[in-house]
Amino acid sequence: MSLNNCEQKEDIVDRQLDIQEFALKHPLQHTWTLWYFENDRQRTWEENQREIVSFATIEDFWSVYSHIKMASELRQGCDYSLFKSGIRPMWEDDANKHGGKWTIMMEKKQRTNDLDRFWLDTLLCLIGEAFENSDDVCGAVVNVRAKWDKIGVWTKDATHSSSIMEIGLKLKERLRIAPKIQIGYQTHQDAMVKSGSTTKSAYLV
Secondary structure: OOHHHHHHHHHHHHHHHHHHHHHHOOEEEEEEEEEEEOOOOOOOHHHHEEEEEEEEEHHHHHHHHHHOOOHHHOOOOOEEEEEEOOOOOOOOOOOOOOOEEEEEEEEHHHHHHHHHHHHHHHHHHHHOOOOOOHHHEEEEEEEEOOOEEEEEEEEOOOOOHHHHHHHHHHHHHHOOOOOOOOOEEEEHHHHHHOOOOOOOOOEEO
16 A cells, blocks of 8 residues: 555544544534733733634533632732623723623632532533523623623623623522522623713613
């Protein structure tokens, strides 16, 4: 058998294995991109926001998740963001500028027990299209800070009240947040013009 024939057969086998590997994976409805923010004061905000990796299957999500630090292990001032491919985790992005976010606040003492579970469950809601109005969802951000940690689920249009309420109620249910604890939705527009340290909630559940 000639060397060329052997190489052709190996190439065919390699391609068949690639096809089989792809066929065994479970595609997601959207491609998602993971971002990492590190607060370096020598850089601009946009320079601190780094695109890490994109994935489009369940298996690749778990591969990424298992190779990065847990949210509770991030240094103070750092963020993870997971957004649909093509959407940047910033208010000014065209997909975000008319929207807002559901915000879950956690005291520092909750970091050990709740933060990682809440963040993972939020990610699974996103990639699994758990919301009836998942098309309105842009992504999610987890902020690790000195006194409070926050998880925000961003939506594209703050005027879609029924969609926003459905997403908020489902999020609260999936994260198993006690009924007596309220979470609020703030518009990005209000956050940009706020005068104090907090932004008034446009919706509550």
